[in-house]
Amino acid sequence: MTAPVESNGGTIPRRATIVWLGLVAATVVTFWLGSRHPLPATSIGLAASIAIMIGIGKAAFIGLEFMELRHAPPGLRYAFLAWCAAVGGGSLLLYVL
């Protein structure tokens, strides 16, 4: 059977798959950062801060790539990114300060 070369919807969107695998990897990293392995107190604060940033980064990628906001009108995309900034930045500040 000849393999189809052009897009016909029966194959897997490459970009979305790469993004998904990146999200899985980021989840593994944040899980490791937040898991209960013995760390000195200062490193825990740093690990948690990095976890917050990675977490909101994951949310941003889900919105931009999966929700297709990358191609949406800029106003909508910025509203979503503002949400990410508020939640991520706010959480980070509330945790760190």
Add this chain to the structure above:
Amino acid sequence: MTDGRTPESIPSHPDFLWTSDEPSKPVVERASGEPLRPAMAGVIPGEVGLWVFVLADMSLFALFFLVFMWEGREAPELYAAGTNALVQSLGFVNTLILLLSSWLVVLAVDAHRHERHALVVRELAGALVCAAVFGVVKAFEYSHEVRSGYGPSTDIFFTFYFVLTGIHLAHVVLGSGVLVGWITKARARRPWAPSRRYVEGAAVYWHMVDLLWVVIFTLVYLVHVL
């Protein structure tokens, strides 16, 4: 080889595994000329009303998240104890499950755009299986916590835990119903143009459910560990 293929028709690399993401590649269009992919049009996925609802829902959760983090400043030992009482690996597994379901939904939108209805049904069935597994894991987690003596009135951390994950679970149930509606359209072989708003809306809602869980997992399961 007896299939009669000439060397020129065989791809030199396995790009049959991938659809092309380049906007310049030809894309099947409906008879009306409406493009299947909104990539170049700056088109709102779904419709405006959907986004009013989605952004409002996300803002409600944002408020919950920020108040949750604020309360953590008042009672850090309580939050540390609470986080350590949760089964982090179950939260981790549930995150992976929802990410998988979101990927399947992306595939299903792409399949529906190309009128591959049988494929849509299979991919959405996979997403619904993910949702069911998520629910089972959540039920197991809740029963474990209750048996260990933790409930919504135990302390402020667990109030937030049960309320945040409970409201989120309700969203998973609602989103699953929306996906079932989509499967119905796919089984009826509804063409893309009249389906676009519902299908894209269903997908956006499901991705919202996924990204809210990603934030819940980060802030509730991971951040306050000690």
